[in-house]
Amino acid sequence: MIEWFTIVQVSVAVAAGLLCVVLGLAGRKPSDLTMGAAALVEVLLIAQLVIAIASPAFGNEPTGSLLEFYIYLVSAVLLPVAGGFWALIERSRWSTVVLGAVCLAVAVMVYRMNVIWFVQGA
Template sequence: MLWGYDGWFWASVVLGTLSCLICLVQALRGREPDDFSQGSVLILEFFLLVYMVGSIFLPLYGSEASGSVLEYWGYLLTALLIPAGTFIWSLVERSRWSTLILAAAGPVVIVMVYRMNFIWYYQNV
């Protein structure tokens, strides 16, 4: 762990920040959702799907959650819905405001993964 958080958290910080910046720049330029903005959110969604698979196998390798497992999975399933929902929104409403909504997915994913990391490792410490 680096500074108390695992690599998954830092990967979410990098991917979420890049996705947010890409979408913000596109929104400030007045662009509709395009391959860059939508693709960055799809990469976030793919990251969360890999995170989910890792979360399924994590207890099998001896790592136990220090907090509520139900709360952890609630956060994970909600985090999976955010990028998917913003992506669908950007398909339905093709405007620069949709690109701004796509930008919100990055910070939300960072906060959700931070909270999941806290629940798994530090809840009862």
């Protein structure tokens, strides 16, 4: 895991989450903007997955539980996909809010993954 990439990822997820929640509460249905924001969060999570797989080979070992880290990571990767699927099926303002909640949940999960990787002792 790379610390600066984690900061970027949390920032993007929070921005996307707030955007989707505000637009959803304003009555907007899912659009290219909200789905694109969730897709960007997903792309960053896929990049994080690749980084997490490669990091131990380059000497960047986690200090916490690797199993717990990967459970968080796989769950976080699945969340935007599930939220986007819901938004495409139920085209209402509340599915836009759900997309925002998903992005905010991903931000919290990525922060927790950072704690597991860098701070938490095994």
